[in-house]
Amino acid sequence: MKLVNVSMIKEGEKEQPAKQNKIKGQRHGRTAFWFLLPNLSGFLVFTLTPILAVFVLSLFEWSLIAEPKFVGLRNYIYLFTSDSNFIRVLLNTIFFTIVYLTLNLLVSLTFAAWLNQKIKGIAVYRAILFLPVLVPPVAIALIWQFMYEPSVGLINHLMEAIGLSAVNWLGNEDYAMFALIIMCVWQQFGYNMLIFLAALKGIPQTILEAASIDGAKPLTKFFKISIPSISPAILFAMVMTLITSFQIFDQVFILTNGGPGYATEVLGLYIYKNAFEWFQMGYGAALAVVLFVIILIVTLIQLILQKKWVHYETK
Template identity: 45%
Template sequence: MGKVQAPKRNQTIAARRRRWAVLGFLGPNLIGFLVFTIFPISASLVISFYEWPLLGDAVAVGFKNFLRMFTQDPVFWQISFNTIYFVVGYIILNLVVSIGLAVWLTSGIRFAGLFRFVFFLPVVAPMVANSVVWRLLFVPDTGLFAAALATIGIEAPNWLGSPNWAMPSVILMSVWAGFGYNMIIFIAGIQAIPASIYEAAEIDGVNAWTRFRHITFPMISPSIFFATVMTLISALKVFEQPYILTGGGPGSSTTTIVFYLYQQGFQNYDLGYASSIAWMLFLVIMFVTAIQFWGQKKWVHYA
């Protein structure tokens, strides 16, 4: 009996050692996740129920910050509209450009690898650097865009100083900086489609648009769904572009929710109200993402 129990005891000791080894490897990341993610998120939820100035005593106010957001803040709804404006424009242009270029780059053109590198390069460049460069391009009189339009006799608008042009300019810059990520995803999806399907379509005389509509789009729909979800989340959190390009102006025409959160928390030192805005945005992202996952059953086709 002693000989039978000894191997079991050894196995138990070995399993315990493996568990401790796993905990040893996971421990630093787990501690970092708890300290720098879970704790700040939990703290922000608590702070949202307080009137919490950066300097001074915190006072519990319940849901007053949330009521203030929806009923008393004179600019909140305009900022929400600005965010929706950016999200819709950015997502549509980003997906159209990235899908179009992905189809073009997988059509057998020369130097496709070079073009992929060039188009993806803005994604890995810092967003702040991209924004600073585009701010110089948008200079009304001496910028590159103004000079290009002047050559054909068109006077360039005040791109970043006009309420009508500021948000489209921010969207344009953001699309340039971000479409390369989705483009790579779509290229991978298109290359995974069996070539025999396209060959059969060509034999039947199917034109390029019909091939895209009935073959390419349905078969890369999982990639499109993933790209749409991730692009929507990143668009709702936009901050650097309006901060660098326009400072939220002119007026509040390019101020987004995250930018407004920053202003309330770190310029007005109203941490309670800033936390309530953050949690409102979190709930919106969760709700919209849930709708996307619910609606994918109607148009996403998994092989």
């Protein structure tokens, strides 16, 4: 009996810390839940609920004045079969996204590599390059609208000063989209620049020093060591920049309002016009759902393809 009692006591002593850890874990879980509850509540009320409402609204015909009328998939059928402007707007959006994404990443990476060197006053340069990100997009668009002005704009004056002819940047269909892209890259590249700069500073110097001892040149080290090492940061920047470029609205609304003609009409602006200018809320919601699906598919493709070129550090 004594032996049994001793064994039972030992088993009880082993179970007691496990129960305490379980209770402690439950307590920490409840604490974490209460801390997350305000954010989760905001997400449910201001993000998830509107998303679900858009899906439901896309099945209705509603002019904001009359009662909503259920039409099923009619808005989607009209979108893909009868709306001649949708394809053009979609192509404009894809063109803007590809060119803007490419230039943004290239400019960001170039400045990040430059700032990663030992330069006097590096903090000042970093602040100046990042400053446009902090300025509201509406203010940026108004300033660049004046800079693009054909007769008194700063850009045309600079072009004429170096012997080039003035260009009607915002009034010519051949230049308007590029004018929009240049402005957006100038405004937004600082965000990705800081991401790349932080990633570059995280590369162990011993690896770069070993490559230098082996005779590797700076460009070789950059493309063979630095780029693969910061590939996770590049993936993050690509995904986030792609999502924001597909959703662009305020810059193009202020700068060109989609003009001239449909030269700079993008999906975000087209959704706004259908919903709030032409009072076709159901059709605007259907366009928003299509945009959501496009962004989701492209993002998933990026996440699948990243296995081939993104190198994660393994310990």
